[in-house]
Amino acid sequence: MTIPIPAEDPRHVPNRAVIDxxxxxxxxxxxxxxxxxxxxxxxxxxxxxxxxxxxxxxxxxxxxxxxxxxxxxxxxxxxxxxxxxxxxxxxxxxxxxxxxxxxxxxxxxxxxxxxxxxxxxxxxxxxxxxxxxxxxxxxxxxxxxxxxxxxxxxxxxxxxxxxxxxxxxxxxxxxxxxxxxxxxxxxxxxxxxxxxxxxxxxxxxxxxxxxxxxxxxxxxxxxxxxxxxxxxxxxxxxGYPPVPTDVPLRPAMTLTSRLALVKEVGEGHSIGYGRIRSTDRRTRLGLVPIGYADGLHRAASDQCHLVVRTDSGDHRAPQVGRISMDQIVIDLGPDSDARAGDQVFVFGDAGGDPNGPAASTAEDWARAAGTISYEVLTSVSGRVSREVR
Ligand SMILES: Cc1ncc(COP(=O)(O)O)c(C=O)c1O
Missing domain, CATH: 3.20.20.10 (Alanine racemase)
Structure with a gap:
C-alpha cells in the first residue's frame, strides 16, 4: 500500500520507506x-x-x-x-x-x-x-x-x-x-x-x-x-533495542532509493558542498536522489554505507561528501557495473543474501549524526512514501 502525499505523486519519486x-x-x-x-x-x-x-x-x-x-x-x-x-x-x-x-x-x-x-x-x-x-x-x-x-x-x-x-x-x-x-x-x-x-x-x-x-x-x-x-x-x-540484548529483534523499516546517474571521475575530484571529500583514485560516483529533506541527517555526512543492487549483485558503497537537501553521492568504485535506475538501500534489510553486503543500519546513521535511532526513524519525512511489504 502506498500512501500518497499532496502535490507530488509518489509514483514519480523513487524514495520509499518499506515497512515490514x-x-x-x-x-x-x-x-x-x-x-x-x-x-x-x-x-x-x-x-x-x-x-x-x-x-x-x-x-x-x-x-x-x-x-x-x-x-x-x-x-x-x-x-x-x-x-x-x-x-x-x-x-x-x-x-x-x-x-x-x-x-x-x-x-x-x-x-x-x-x-x-x-x-x-x-x-x-x-x-x-x-x-x-x-x-x-x-x-x-x-x-x-x-x-x-x-x-x-x-x-x-x-x-x-x-x-x-x-x-x-x-x-x-x-x-x-x-x-x-x-x-x-x-x-x-x-x-x-x-x-x-x-x-x-x-x-x-x-x-x-x-x-x-x-x-x-x-x-x-x-x-x-x-x-x-x-x-x-x-x-x-x-527492531532497534536501546540496550544490548539476546532477544531476536529485526528492523521493520528499509529506506530505499534509485540511482539517478552514474559517472566516472578522475582522482582528486571534489564532491559536494564544502568539498569535504575528494576522490583518491579514478572511480565511478553514483548520485542518489535522497537527502536531508527526506530525513537523512546532514551531520551523518561521509560516514555511512549504502548497498546498490546491480546486475552483478549487491555491492556496498560509501556515502561520500556532504549530504545535500535532495541528494547524496556514493562511491561505487572504479569497476562498478551500477547504472542509473539501480535500486539503492540507505538503511534496513536489502532482502537479498543474508550473508551479502549490508547497508548501514538506522543505528549506524544515528551514531554518525550524534543522535539516536528514534530520531533517524521518525525523521524520514512526509515526502518519502511508506510502502507496506
Ligand atoms: C511515555 C512513554 N512511554 C514509553 C515510550 C517508549 O519508549 P521506548 O521507545 O524507549 O521503548 C515512550 C517513548 O519515548 C514514551 O514517551
Whole structure:
C-alpha cells in the first residue's frame, strides 16, 4: 500500500520507506516472551508509529500480542479508536485549547487518558461530563523526568480530587524513566523508589491502583522487576533495542532509493558542498536522489554505507561528501557495473543474501549524526512514501 502525499505523486519519486509489519509482529512477540502472564504489553505507536505508519504498526503489534496502544496526542488516539482495533488505548499529551475540542470525543471512544497536573485533571473531568461518561485516568508521576506529571508531594491532593470526582475513574499510575538505557545508572532505582512511594500514597487515597506501569523498551529488556502490570515498548518493537540484548529483534523499516546517474571521475575530484571529500583514485560516483529533506541527517555526512543492487549483485558503497537537501553521492568504485535506475538501500534489510553486503543500519546513521535511532526513524519525512511489504 502506498500512501500518497499532496502535490507530488509518489509514483514519480523513487524514495520509499518499506515497512515490514511481520518484523513488528515478531519483535512484539519476542518482547512478550519476557513478560509474566499478568503483565500486558503496550505498543507505543506515537509519532506515526515511530515513522512506520501508526495503523500499520498498531495492527502488527496487536498480532504480536500487544493489548494496549500508546500515543502522545489525543488526535492519534482518536484515529486508532476509529480504526476499531482490538486494544485499549492510552493518550498522554494535550494542552487546554485543543483538548477542549478533542477530549470529549476521545473519552466517548473509550480511550484512557493520562493526567499530569491539576489543570489536566480539570480538563479531563469537564470533557468526561460533556461525554457523559467516566474518564479512565492514568495519573502521571514526575519522578525525575521533569516533563509531564505531578510531583510526589501532590499525590495525596490529586488522589483526593480524583476520588471525589464522579467523572473520574483511576485506571492507573505511571511514570517514565530517564536513564533505563544505561542499566548502571542509579537514576532508575531512585525513580522507582519515588514511584513506589507515590503509588502507596495514591492507593491510600483511592484504593488499589489497577495498573502500574513504568517500563520502556530498555527496562523491559533489562529489568523484569519493573514490568509490573504493563510495559510500554516502542523502539525495540521497531527492531532497534536501546540496550544490548539476546532477544531476536529485526528492523521493520528499509529506506530505499534509485540511482539517478552514474559517472566516472578522475582522482582528486571534489564532491559536494564544502568539498569535504575528494576522490583518491579514478572511480565511478553514483548520485542518489535522497537527502536531508527526506530525513537523512546532514551531520551523518561521509560516514555511512549504502548497498546498490546491480546486475552483478549487491555491492556496498560509501556515502561520500556532504549530504545535500535532495541528494547524496556514493562511491561505487572504479569497476562498478551500477547504472542509473539501480535500486539503492540507505538503511534496513536489502532482502537479498543474508550473508551479502549490508547497508548501514538506522543505528549506524544515528551514531554518525550524534543522535539516536528514534530520531533517524521518525525523521524520514512526509515526502518519502511508506510502502507496506
Ligand atoms: C511515555 C512513554 N512511554 C514509553 C515510550 C517508549 O519508549 P521506548 O521507545 O524507549 O521503548 C515512550 C517513548 O519515548 C514514551 O514517551
Amino acid at each position: 509489519p511481520s518484523a513488528i509482529t515478531e519483535n512484539t512477540r519476542a518482547l512478550g516472551t519476557l513478560l509474566e502472564e499478568q503483565t500486558a504489553l503496550m505498543a507505543v505507536v506515537k509519532a506515526d508509529g515511530y515513522g512506520h505508519g501508526m495503523l500499520t504498526a498498531a495492527r502488527a503489534a496487536i498480532e504480536g500480542g500487544a493489548t494496549w496502544l500508546g500515543v502522545a496526542h489525543p488526535a492519534s488516539a482518536l484515529a486508532l479508536a476509529r480504526a476499531d482495533l482490538d486494544a485499549q488505548i492510552l493518550t498522554w499529551l494535550f494542552e487546554p485549547r485543543t483538548a477542549r475540542t478533542v477530549l470529549p470525543e476521545v473519552l466517548s471512544q473509550g480511550v484512557d487518558v493520562s493526567v499530569g497536573s491539576p489543570e489536566m485533571l480539570a480538563l479531563v473531568s469537564e470533557a468526561a461530563r460533556q461525554a457523559e461518561r467516566r474518564a479512565r485516568v492514568h495519573l502521571k508521576i514526575d519522578t525525575g523526568m521533569g516533563r509531564n506529571g505531578v510531583l510526589p508531594w501532590q499525590i495525596r491532593e490529586m488522589g483526593a480530587a480524583m476520588r471525589e470526582d464522579e467523572h473520574i475513574q483511576v485506571a492507573g499510575a505511571w511514570t517514565h524513566l530517564t536513564s533505563a538505557d544505561d542499566p548502571d545508572d542509579p537514576a532508575t532505582d531512585q525513580q522507582v523508589e519515588l514511584y513506589d512511594s507515590a503509588c502507596a500514597a495514591l492507593a491510600d487515597e483511592v484504593g488499589p491502583i489497577p495498573l502500574q506501569h513504568l517500563a520502556n523498551s530498555a527496562a523491559t529488556l533489562t529489568r523484569p522487576d519493573l514490568h509490573r502490570d504493563l510495559v510500554r515498548t516502542g523502539i525495540a518493537m521497531y
